[in-house]
Amino acid sequence: MEHNEDTIDLSRLFRVMGDHKTVVFGIVGACTLVALVISLILPKQYESTTLVQTRTATKVDISGAAAAMAALGFGGGSVSSPTMNYMELMKSRTVLEPIIDSLDFDSDERPDTKKFAKKYLDIKNTKGTNLIEVTALGDTPEEAQRISQAVVDNFLLMQTDKNQQTQSLLMQFLDDRISGTKKEAEEAEAKLAAFSREHKVYSPDDQAKAAIEQMAAFDKAISEVVVEAKSAQASLDVANEKLGEQKSASRAYSISDNTTVQKIRDQIVAKRVEIVGLEQKYTDLHPSVQQARKELEQLQRSLDAEVLATVESNATTLNPTQSQLLSKGALAAVNLAVATASESALKEQQAKKEAELGSFPDDVMDYMRLSRDSKVKNEVYLNLVKQYEQNKIQSAMESMDIQIIDPANLPDIEKPVAPRKKLITAIGFVVGVLLAMGYSLLAYRREA
Numbered sequence: 001m002e003h004n005e006d007t008i009d010l011s012r013l014f015r016v017m018g019d020h021k022t023v024v025f026g027i028v029g030a031c032t033l034v035a036l037v038i039s040l041i042l043p044k045q046y047e048s049t050t051l052v053q054t055r056t057a058t059k060v061d062i063s064g065a066a067a068a069m070a071a072l073g074f075g076g077g078s079v080s081s082p083t084m085n086y087m088e089l090m091k092s093r094t095v096l097e098p099i100i101d102s103l104d105f106d107s108d109e110r111p112d113t114k115k116f117a118k119k120y121l122d123i124k125n126t127k128g129t130n131l132i133e134v135t136a137l138g139d140t141p142e143e144a145q146r147i148s149q150a151v152v153d154n155f156l157l158m159q160t161d162k163n164q165q166t167q168s169l170l171m172q173f174l175d176d177r178i179s180g181t182k183k184e185a186e187e188a189e190a191k192l193a194a195f196s197r198e199h200k201v202y203s204p205d206d207q208a209k210a211a212i213e214q215m216a217a218f219d220k221a222i223s224e225v226v227v228e229a230k231s232a233q234a235s236l237d238v239a240n241e242k243l244g245e246q247k248s249a250s251r252a253y254s255i256s257d258n259t260t261v262q263k264i265r266d267q268i269v270a271k272r273v274e275i276v277g278l279e280q281k282y283t284d285l286h287p288s289v290q291q292a293r294k295e296l297e298q299l300q301r302s303l304d305a306e307v308l309a310t311v312e313s314n315a316t317t318l319n320p321t322q323s324q325l326l327s328k329g330a331l332a333a334v335n336l337a338v339a340t341a342s343e344s345a346l347k348e349q350q351a352k353k354e355a356e357l358g359s360f361p362d363d364v365m366d367y368m369r370l371s372r373d374s375k376v377k378n379e380v381y382l383n384l385v386k387q388y389e390q391n392k393i394q395s396a397m398e399s400m401d402i403q404i405i406d407p408a409n410l411p412d413i414e415k416p417v418a419p420r421k422k423l424i425t426a427i428g429f430v431v432g433v434l435l436a437m438g439y440s441l442l443a444y445r446r447e448a
Contacts, residue, residue, distance in 0.1 A: 008444070016447060017440045027439060028432035035428020036421070044416040045137050048144035050152050051406035054083045054130045083130050085324065086155070086402065090134065091117040095154040099147055120147060131405070137418075141411040148408035156402055165242075173234035174388050181230070181381045188374040195370055217279040218350040219372050221272060222343060223379035229339035230380075231387060232332045239329030258310055264303045265338050269345045271296045276346065307334050 017024055089095065096113040105111065111119065122135040134151050138144030275292045282289050311330045312323075411417075 008441075013440060013444050016444045017436075020440065020443055024436040024440060027436040028429065031432030031435060032425060032429045035431070036425045038428075039419045039421040039424040042419040042424075043139060045139060045418040046141045046144040046411040046413075047417040048136055048138065048141070048148040048408045048411055049406070050134045050148045050404065050408040052132050052134065052152055053403045053405050054086055054132065055403070083125050083132060087123050087125060087132060089158070090123055090132075090151055090155050091121070092158075094158050095151060098154060099150045102146075102150075103143075121151065123151075134408075136408075141413055145408045145410050152402070152404060152408075159402065170234055170238045171388065171391055173237050174231070174384065174391065177230045177234060178381065178384045178388060181377065181384055185374070185377040185381045188370070188377045192367075192370040192374045195367060199367070215350065215353065215368075215372060217276045218346055218353065219376050220279075220379070221276045222346050222350070223376045223383065225272070225339045225342040225346065226376075226380050227383040227387070229336055229343065230384060232336035232339060235332035236329055236336060239325050239332060242325050243329065258306070260306050261303065261310070261334060264299055264306060265334070265341060268296065268299045268303065268338055269342045271299060272342050273345055273349055276349065303334065303338070304331060307331050 091113065093113050096116055100110065100113070100116055117123075120137045122133075124133050124135075125131065126133075134148050136144050136147035136151065138147055271292065275289065275296065278286070278289045278292055284290075307330050308327055311327050
């Protein structure tokens with residue numbers, strides 16, 4: 001009976017293996033032993049993890065507007081969350097280079113920050129949460145713990161320094177504007193007092209008081225948008241200062257030409273004028289006034305979302321810090337334009353309302369104008385001072401963007417994560433079995 005040369009008689013193969021069992025078991029044993037020796041020779045590595053939590057609500061416009069984008073369906077998942085930005089910043093040179101220097105690498109073996117992060121760090125975020133796990137590898141338990149903790153500590157120092165610099169600039173710009181506004185308020189009060197003494201007009205009659213009360217809503221709205229404009233200008237100046245020479249990035253500020261941005265801006269201006277009209281008829285607690293204010297807030301969130309979406313699409317090549325500064329600057333620029341347009345529209349409506357109120361003697365009209373001008377400038381000054389104090393509080397809070405939940409643990413010296421002895425030995429055994437099978441097949445062919 002003829003046999004196909006390509007077929008293998010398993011019973012005969014096993015018989016051949018039995019005849020050469022010394023060699024077969026020797027190959028398997030040798031490979032397994034070599035793998036075991038290798039697993040014992042390889043340096044041990046230990047793993048330490050630090051768990052931190054990021055604050056979801058940050059001071060500015062960025063996180064709030066990003067949340068608005070998600071709620072309104074803008075931008076999908078393309079907008080970088082603060083948590084993802086923090087994860088990338090933890091791999092920056094500012095954070096990692098002091099750690100690399102402390103490990104005493106030989107000059108020819110010293111890794112750069114990218115290689116170090118890839119080899120020694122595993123920074124991950126549990127999807128849907130604001131938790132970050134910073135896991136570090138080290139040759140000793142103490143080294144692993146030191147690296148993991150140092151990454152978080154250095155990042156906190158960097159964030160604190162960055163926030164202090166930004167807040168310092170913002171406080172400086174606000175302080176300059178407060179000084180100028182205070183001077184304007186004092187000059188307005190002095191003009192009113194001088195006019196009263198000269199014309200002996202100290203208290204308007206009932207008709208004039210009624211007219212002043214009707215105009216109070218315009219005065220309040222105008223003072224609010226003036227404060228918004230000054231604050232936005234300060235934020236824009238800070239962003240420009242921090243971005244420095246990156247002039248190409250500043251093109252994103254010129255997004256007021258965006259059709260959608262223009263449309264929302266016009267809607268915000270119209271809504272503010274509408275609110276003033278309602279406040280002349282009703283109190284702040286009236287449902288119509290409250291509903292109009294809610295609609296204004298919704299429009300502002302839509303505007304922030306559209307601005308961020310536009311900036312995000314044009315700043316994909318920037319690092320997280322630059323992207324965040326650019327977003328803040330773009331938001332400030334657009335909000336400045338909105339506040340300026342709102343002020344112009346409100347003053348236009350105010351002038352029309354003044355014409356409708358009827359005629360008063362010239363001295364009474366001048367008194368009303370000076371009185372309202374003094375009131376508006378005082379409100380602007382007081383609101384800027386209030387915002388200045390709020391920024392001082394915020395400056396102290398900014399360093400708490402990251403909170404350590406679990407400090408870096410000290411690994412058990414008896415439980416290294418590498419080398420994995422059982423796995424390496426098992427691989428050696430499998431390789432030995434494969435080599436033994438190959439040897440047996442060769443012996444089988446020779447005896448065929």
